[in-house]
Amino acid sequence: MAETSLSAEKLKRLLLRLPHECLGLDLSGISSSRLAKTVLRHLWQLIRNPNSAVTHRKRAQIILITLAFSAATAGSGICYGVYKLLANIRTGAFGRKPVMRRTRSQVMLANGARVMYVPYDENADNKKRVFIRPKNDDRYEHDKFLFKYLGKNKPSQLFYSKFLSQLSIIYRILVPTFTDRNSFLLAFQIFFLVMRTWLSLFVARLDGQIVKDIISGKGRKFLVDLLCWFLIAFPASYTNSAIKFLQRKLSLNFRINLTRYIHDMYLDKRLSFYKLAFDNQASSSVIANIDNSITNDVTKFCDAICSVFANIAKPVIDLVFFSVYLRDNLGTFGIVGIFVNYFITGYILKRWTPPLGKLVSKRSAAEGDYYNYHLNLINNTEEIAFYHGTKVERTKVNALYDYLMEQMLLVDRVKINYNILEDYVLKYTWSALGYVFASIPIVVTTYSTGINNEEINMREFIVNKRLMLSLADAGSRLMHSIKDIAQLTGYTNRIFTLLAVLHRVHSTDFNYGAAIDDLDLKVDEDSSFSTEAVRGTVQKGFNGIRFENIDVIIPSRYGKEGTKLINKLRFQIPPVPLLDSANSDSQINLSQKLMPQGPGSSMLILGPNGSGKTSIQRIIAEIWPIYNKNGLLSVPGAADLFCVPQRAYFIQGGTFRDQIIYPMSADTFYDAGHKDKELVHILGEVKLDYLLKRGKGWQYLDAVAEWKDVLSGGERQRMNFARIMFHKPRFVVLDEATNAISSDMEDYLFNLLKRYRFNFITISQRPSLIKYHDLALDIEGDETWRLQDLGTDEAITSIDKEIETLQEKLENVNLWEQERTALSRKLAYI
Numbered sequence: 134m135a136e137t138s139l140s141a142e143k144l145k146r147l148l149l150r151l152p153h154e155c156l157g158l159d160l161s162g163i164s165s166s167r168l169a170k171t172v173l174r175h176l177w178q179l180i181r182n183p184n185s186a187v188t189h190r191k192r193a194q195i196i197l198i199t200l201a202f203s204a205a206t207a208g209s210g211i212c213y214g215v216y217k218l219l220a221n222i223r224t225g226a227f228g229r230k231p232v233m234r235r236t237r238s239q240v241m242l243a244n245g246a247r248v249m250y251v252p253y254d255e256n257a258d259n260k261k262r263v264f265i266r267p268k269n270d271d272r273y274e275h276d277k278f279l280f281k282y283l284g285k286n287k288p289s290q291l292f293y294s295k296f297l298s299q300l301s302i303i304y305r306i307l308v309p310t311f312t313d314r315n316s317f318l319l320a321f322q323i324f325f326l327v328m329r330t331w332l333s334l335f336v337a338r339l340d341g342q343i344v345k346d347i348i349s350g351k352g353r354k355f356l357v358d359l360l361c362w363f364l365i366a367f368p369a370s371y372t373n374s375a376i377k378f379l380q381r382k383l384s385l386n387f388r389i390n391l392t393r394y395i396h397d398m399y400l401d402k403r404l405s406f407y408k409l410a411f412d413n414q415a416s417s418s419v420i421a422n423i424d425n426s427i428t429n430d431v432t433k434f435c436d437a438i439c440s441v442f443a444n445i446a447k448p449v450i451d452l453v454f455f456s457v458y459l460r461d462n463l464g465t466f467g468i469v470g471i472f473v474n475y476f477i478t479g480y481i482l483k484r485w486t487p488p489l490g491k492l493v494s495k496r497s498a499a500e501g502d503y504y505n506y507h508l509n510l511i512n513n514t515e516e517i518a519f520y521h522g523t524k525v526e527r528t529k530v531n532a533l534y535d536y537l538m539e540q541m542l543l544v545d546r547v548k549i550n551y552n553i554l555e556d557y558v559l560k561y562t563w564s565a566l567g568y569v570f571a572s573i574p575i576v577v578t579t580y581s582t583g584i585n586n587e588e589i590n591m592r593e594f595i596v597n598k599r600l601m602l603s604l605a606d607a608g609s610r611l612m613h614s615i616k617d618i619a620q621l622t623g624y625t626n627r628i629f630t631l632l633a634v635l636h637r638v639h640s641t642d643f644n645y646g647a648a649i650d651d652l653d654l655k656v657d658e659d660s661s662f663s664t665e666a667v668r669g670t671v672q673k674g675f676n677g678i679r680f681e682n683i684d685v686i687i688p689s690r691y692g693k694e695g696t697k698l699i700n701k702l703r704f705q706i707p708p709v710p711l712l713d714s715a716n717s718d719s720q721i722n723l724s725q726k727l728m729p730q731g732p733g734s735s736m737l738i739l740g741p742n743g744s745g746k747t748s749i750q751r752i753i754a755e756i757w758p759i760y761n762k763n764g765l766l767s768v769p770g771a772a773d774l775f776c777v778p779q780r781a782y783f784i785q786g787g788t789f790r791d792q793i794i795y796p797m798s799a800d801t802f803y804d805a806g807h808k809d810k811e812l813v814h815i816l817g818e819v820k821l822d823y824l825l826k827r828g829k830g831w832q833y834l835d836a837v838a839e840w841k842d843v844l845s846g847g848e849r850q851r852m853n854f855a856r857i858m859f860h861k862p863r864f865v866v867l868d869e870a871t872n873a874i875s876s877d878m879e880d881y882l883f884n885l886l887k888r889y890r891f892n893f894i895t896i897s898q899r900p901s902l903i904k905y906h907d908l909a910l911d912i913e914g915d916e917t918w919r920l921q922d923l924g925t926d927e928a929i930t931s932i933d934k935e936i937e938t939l940q941e942k943l944e945n946v947n948l949w950e951q952e953r954t955a956l957s958r959k960l961a962y963i
């Protein structure tokens with residue numbers, strides 16, 4: 134018992150003496166309530182006072198830094214805890230669960246911003262709120278010129294770097310404003326990087342101090358310094374993980390900014406995703422595999438730029454700090470020696486760096502090709518199976534895979550030699566030189582004073598060696614980043630190409646890849662000079678569809694000199710424009726829109742394969758240009774026009790409802806007050822209501838499937854009619870929309886269109902459809918065409934002629950029947 138109280142007494146005395154020996158602070162007679170205040174004030178004075186002992190000041194700094202970090206961490210933790218608590222109290226998350234069930238995932242705000250709720254764990258109630266700002270069109274108009282003119286007006290060849298210019302433009306997307314959160318994250322990262330270097334300096338000094346304590350056998354001092362070591366380890370480890378976290382967070386934020394920027398241009402009403410195929414860089418691997426570019430290249434670029442930043446910033450800060458500190462220890466000569474060594478090494482390594490940028494870009498392209506081919510296989514499995522095309526596909530896919538492997542190996546192979554050189558120079562030569570430089574001050578002091586104080590020399594050597602090694606490490610990281618920069622150049626180039634092409638295609642004056650220099654654009658009827666390749670006019674909001682002298686030309690680099698399919702096409706639907714233009718207002722009731730229009734007008738476009746029938750639809754949908762200057766296209770507003778493509782499209786992973794209302798989203802469907810009842814009625818109209826019986830009640834509307842595979846060819850085409858019935862556009866263009874449908878159903882569907890008084894243009898190969906149309910446009914090939922009014926004398930005569938030929942054929946029926954009986958008789962003998 135007495136022994137225990139004795140050791141407790143000893144420990145108490147040791148603890149009381151510790152502040153005195155460690156910090157020169159006498160705590161005897163200080164009451165426990167004033168203890169913390171006294172210690173803090175003493176620490177602050179030690180740092181402020183230039184006359185305080187160096188060891189005491191260092192310890193005071195370490196303790197204060199540790200305390201500040203711990204306080205900041207604890208403070209932010211407490212704040213977050215209180216915030217969560219208040220948020221839970223406000224939303225009433227305690228005790229009872231909210232009864233409201235969210236049926237939609239996103240809400241559109243009045244300013245065009247979108248708020249989405251994304252579930253983030255298995256518990257479906259935990260949703261993250263994602264806020265998407267409205268698209269800023271002015272920004273794209275402004276940025277377009279940055280991409281267009283890059284490199285065209287180089288200020289000077291000497292200082293021009295394509296990589297840095299590209300990066301500076303992309304940087305504006307990554308960090309749009311000075312007050313952006315990414316700026317703060319960058320500032321934080323730099324702060325932690327400086328902090329890390331500062332802490333490394335402390336650790337280096339402490340290291341030397343501990344070794345000195347051990348060699349001189351000062352046990353108590355050793356214990357105190359060891360305590361400091363453990364204390365400094367807190368902020369040191371916190372700093373390292375903070376740097377890593379910030380690097381990751383920045384990379385993700387950059388990716389979000391860049392991806393949204395790309396999506397906004399790629400998927401908007403200017404239909405860049407379609408027009409990309411006509412750009413003059415469409416065959417480049419970046420655009421040909423744009424899916425890979427948007428998903429993989431963007432991710433790799435963001436990771437690369439963040440890691441290059443950290444890999445360069447870290448060693449640069451280290452180099453500055455360590456060299457300032459080392460200058461005091463090694464002298465100017467030593468520091469200059471170190472830096473000369475760096476420059477020589479840097480030069481040698483730069484000369485031997487393989488062209489990694491190009492190789493990495495090639496590897497990315499090969500990855501894209503391979504991935505894309507697999508996608509193509511998945512999308513066409515049935516067709517390939519019918520053709521027995523497995524062998525050809527396997528050969529192709531293997532070839533692509535082999536090429537990908539070759540590219541991957543090539544990158545690694547060229548890295549081998551470089552890595553050998555890098556390791557030899559950076560790991561071994563530099564460490565050897567480090568020992569030389571670290572020993573310089575000791576040798577010089579011993580030589581000049583003739584005294585060899587081993588303890589002090591040991592401490593000096595340990596500190597210098599540690600710093601030298603850190604400096605060498607910083608330098609080598611800087612040199613390693615030469616390789617990373619080379620890779621980043623490749624990714625930057627790919628991302629820049631992607632953005633530049635997107636800007637070009639997204640622009641209102643996109644010329645469909647016409648090479649202006651090749652075109653004789655200066656020659657013009659009114660001799661006015663113009664460099665535009667696309668010079669037709671489009672009039673929107675017209676109460677019909679009108680073609681006025683339009684040359685249908687396949688878009689190509691030859692512009693208006695390209696292959697012409699139809700010459701000066703002219704027609705109008707309805708032939709006399711509807712006077713009631715007020716009805717085109719999308720505000721009015723949809724059923725009203727269809728009512729008192731007079732019968733819907735219709736036109737049938739006939740012609741051989743490849744004559745340009747679908748191309749007319751492409752011009753109506755404004756996805757193909759009108760090249761000739763006197764060509765005028767008049768079309769109704771987007772809400773009044775519905776183009777049905779040859780192959781019906783079905784949205785991936787959507788419900789049956791999503792397919793009927795396409796291109797409307799389910800959210801808009803409910804927002805606009807639509808009801809499932811309407812859809813059931815429409816399905817009945819197009820005779821698809823039997824599909825609903827596959828689920829209980831109307832549950833089938835919520836069924837999710839690969840609808841393009843589930844529905845048969847005819848069903849898919851009837852779904853197109855359901856879409857027309859749902860959207861009720863005033864004008865419909867149907868491209869071979871009934872070729873998989875039985876003739877009785879075809880008859881029913883065309884009568885349905887007529888009953889609802891739609892105005893429609895049908896593209897077909899089958900003259901039998903004439904009976905449902907008022908006009909017939911016959912594309913005869915060789916750029917010629919003929920428009921026939923099916924109610925005119927000419928049309929009636931042609932129909933009469935058709936009847937005459939049929940009657941002539943009928944007269945031969947008796948003869949053919951006799952021939953058939955004779956043949957059957959012969960067959961009976963055999």
Ligand SMILES: Nc1ncnc2c1ncn2[C@@H]1O[C@H](COP(=O)(O)OP(=O)(O)OP(=O)(O)O)[C@@H](O)[C@H]1O
Pocket residue numbers: 687698740741742743744745746747748749898
């Ligand atoms: N993106 C394109 N690039 C190059 N040529 C094209 C492109 N799209 C269509 N063409 C060509 O334009 C011509 C007309 O095509 P279009 O699709 O208009 O024919 P169509 O009359 O509808 O034929 P079909 O009855 O077979 O559907 C075809 O020779 C086709 O090869």
